[in-house]
Amino acid sequence: MAETKQFCTFLLNDFFFGVEVLKVQEVIRYQEMTRVPLAPCMVRGLINLRGQIITAIDLRLRLGLEPRKDNELPMNVVIRTDDGAVSLLVDEMGDVLEVSEESFEAPPETLQGQARELIRGVYKLKERLLLILDTERTVTLSTL
Amino acid sequence: MDEVTKEFLIESYENLDMLDRALVELEKDPTHRPSLDSIFRTIHTLKGTCGFLGFSRLERVSHVAENLLSRLREGKLALNVEITSALLATVDAVRRILAIVENTGAEGSEDYSELIERLTILATVDKPPQGPSAQPAVVVVVAPSATAPAVIAQLAPAPAAPVVAAPKVAEPAPEPLKATVPPLAPTPVAAATAVQATASSATKSAEPASGSDHDHHPAEKTETRARGMSDTTVRVDVGLLDKLMNLVGELVLARNQILQLANTYSDPLFVKMGQRLNLITSELQENVMKTRMQPIENVWNKLPRVVRDISTELGKRVKLEMFGKETELDRTIIEAIKDPLTHIIRNSVDHGVELPDDRLSSGKPDVGSLVLRAYHGGGQVNIEIIDDGAGINVKRVRDKAVMMGVLSQDQANRMTDREICNLVFHPGLSTAAKVTNVSGRGVGMDVVKTNIEKIGGSVDVSSEVGKGTMVKIKIPLTLAIIPALIVASGGERFAIPQVNLVELVRMEIGQGNRGVEMIYGVPVYRLRGNLLPLVYLNKELKLESDEEGKQRQPAQDDAINIVVVEADGRQFGLVVDAINDTEEIVVKPLGKQLKSLTFCAGATIMGDGRVALILDVMGLAQHARVISEEHDRSRRDEVPKRAVSSEEKQSLLLFDVGDQRQMVIPLSMVARLEEVAPSEVEWTGNQEVVQYRGQIMLLIRVANYLAASQSAEPLKSKNGQDTMQVVVYSDHGRSVGLVVGRIRDIVQQTLEVKRQVHQNGVIGSTVIQDRVTDLLDVAGIIQQADPSFYKDQS
Secondary structure: OEEEEEEEEEEOOEEEEEEEEHHEEEEEOOOEEEEOOOOOOOOOEEEEEOEEEEEEEEEHEEEEEEOOOOOOOOOOEEEOOOOOOEEHHHHHHHEEEEEEHEEEEEOOOOHHHHHHEEEEEEEEOOOOEEEOOOOOHHHHHOOO | HHHHHHHHHHHHHHHHHHHHHHHHHHHHHHOHHHHHHHHHHHHHHHHHHHHHHHOOOHHHHHHHHHHHHHHHHOOOOOOOHHHHHHHHHHHHHHHHHHHHHHHHOOOOOOOOOHHHHEEEEEHHOOOOOHHHHHHOEEEEEOOOOOOOOOOOEEOOOOOOOOEEOOOOOOOOOOHHHHHHOOOOOOOHHHHHHHHHHHHOOOOOOHHHHHHHHHOOOHHHHHHHHHOOOHOOOOOOOOOHHHHHHHHHHHHHHHHHHHHHHHHHOOOOHHHHHHHHHHHHHHHHHHHHHHHHHEEEEHHHOOOOHHHHHHHHHHOOOEEEEEOOOOEEEEHHHHHHHHHHHHHHHHHHHHHHOHHHHHHHHHHOOOOOOEEEEEEOOEEEEEEEEEEEOOOOOOOHHHHHHHOOOOHHHHHHHHHOOHHHHHHHHHHOOOOOOOOOOOOOOOHHHHHHHHHHHHOOOOOEEEEEEEOOOEEEEEEEEEOOEEEEEEEEEEOEEEEEEEEHHHEEEEEEEEEOOOEEEEEEEEEEEEEEEEEEEEHHHHHOOOOOOOHHHHHHHHHHHHHEEEEHHHHHHHHEEEEOOOOEEEEEEOOOOOHHOOOOOEEEEEEEEEEOOOOEEEEEEHHHHHHHOOOOHHHHHHHHHHHHHHHOOOEEEEEEEEEOOOOOOOEEEHHHOOOEEEEEOOOEEEEEOOEEEEEEEEOOEEEEHHHHHHHHHHHOOOOHHHHOOOOOEEEEEEEOOEEEEEEEEEEEEEEEEEEOOOOEEOOEEEEEEOOOOOOEEEEEEEEEEEEEEEOOOHHOOO
């Protein structure tokens, strides 16, 4: 029996992404956000999560995908990091999947751009590919 | 029992529990440096605290234990079972004394000379790892008699090697020992054990240990009653309090929503429940807030005594002054700065302030001054400890640092004096010539730094030899609650900390108001004759695109809200769309993704649950380039010039006193304009007064002092219900109210006196708005009405 891992999955511009389930604090619906002027564009705003102020990062912009249409409300995937929680804005939530380590593979060399840095690897599922996000890198914006 | 002692007890019990663990751990791994250091610090703190609380027995016990630990730390001794059990016995002894203190308020009459001797002997035994440097340099005479000074440190001719406390039992010790022994304590055993131990060097362990057990009896019955103190207070993890407060915040929001809902329902039961919920929530919120916030006074209250005791002990005279007692600090911060602050104060008194004679001979008053100051500023809580003592001898610190291998000679030469000063925070570095029981061992300041940095603060020392030393502690506002003004700009809300606010100006366009003027596209506003650079918040923060801004502009043009703020001594005006309210806000930090935004000091959650950013005025000023050194200087030079220029236009207040004459005074002389209802006027003697901001303010009816006033009785007599227009004039904190007829206008104009009169309350006449206008002689009238007004100030 090969080792398995659980991932919390979500859709982003038709790509199928996953983050380790243990990193996810909670998933919440769209929240009204407070804009942060002069911040990097992928910082969509601040949300109030039960008294805690959390930065919301738009994953589409973070990964260099085309921006979400105005009428589409994103979901918040709240990630635990060393410096407190951060929310990642995604299009749609998927299930929590248990995948076998055997199907893991590093991202192809031809993958370029921001995605190259942020995608840790790929799980080859039967019907599609699951891209695994490096959460620590994703929430670190200082390199930009 | 006073509060200081109570806290000391609670804290010491905690520390002792920790000590037990650390000692046992250390025994497992004698080379484990951090636990040795932590034990040493704990004992050091304990000794220090009981020193100023006057528990001399406890102090003696911990002092010898510290000596022993000091030797261990230096590697002069290796830890063995005997030392460990002696140290553990010390911990037990300290526990017993604390129990007695808790029950009786005094430290009792138990005798610990046997334990002291045991520790002393252990510390005396030399196991020189590398030869000659281990010569005992300092002889510490332990004199157990209650009246004698606790410890006398005698400095032997100082060798070049690091000064080492290597205590020896003084020969005459046994004599006073016998004299003070209470009947219950087994003196002969103690003395005998001591002698035995001296004779048989250091290999014994069992007998001294059992010897110390005898001492238990008097304390045993109190032991069971002990800990009563810890029952009345519960120490709560601050993290838990944080969580609690966040949850209460959420509860408040939920309550707000329910209350709104309740308004739409007509069910009386629901409304009633809503109100109940409202009351409970408010009270809960208030109390949870209270658990966290404390004025810094709570820490400072203990300091006068600390200073007094240390200075008395050292024969120094120190005057302690404290400013900003009411500065509120978060519980976390209070806890964290308590010990560092005490340490710094002790250091300042011990090393900073000189002996009275030395002070006199260097031309200073014999009483040293120690100033404590706390304030919110620059988005942080600032605490300054300033003494006017000898200052830090930079050269000596440099030499010592090189000698101890902290720095290479090369490094030391490259460092600035300021950097060298900050070396006092380096562990193990002390320039004190001798080790006293107050300080000088080179621990303490490193603890100070560690503790302050733990809460995200910083500490900085600046010093001038012969002039004094200033220690500046900066602690972030994180979680501190501050009053702030909420403003709106570009559809967003922002909080501006009250400390940065100077005033609010609402400028109506029109009314002969010049409004915003431009210098090469840079907007400025004339505020009482001074140019105030303006910063449009929405443009500065790029809150809206240019077109959006232009579209909105005409609609907004009827009035401009200017928030005058100050950063780094420089004022500028922040133009915002709307000024809301002042609120107490809880400062919350931003995530690391937004750390680079300098204009923003954090965020807060508003009443409706949404997030608002807190503006860092300093950062904003830098961002908008309001602050730059050149600019600053040129402006300062400019100021005096402007003051003498008579051409300068100024704001003038036009009014009358009930007749046709128009009067004027410069607006800069006006503190406020008030309306006073006749019913508020009271009498003292034959003078009319009103209560005004906690003062009794004299009212002067200007009309009575003007020559032509008889013909025109003031308006108020025609209609008793009319409110009186009062121009408040303040000088040196005292105010008088000038009762005038009607305020007519405020104009911007040069004040050019066309005709000098100087009589009947008028200095001269001028022409304003095509009317002859008399310039009121404010000083003269006040002089007549209340001759004491100016006299009292001089």
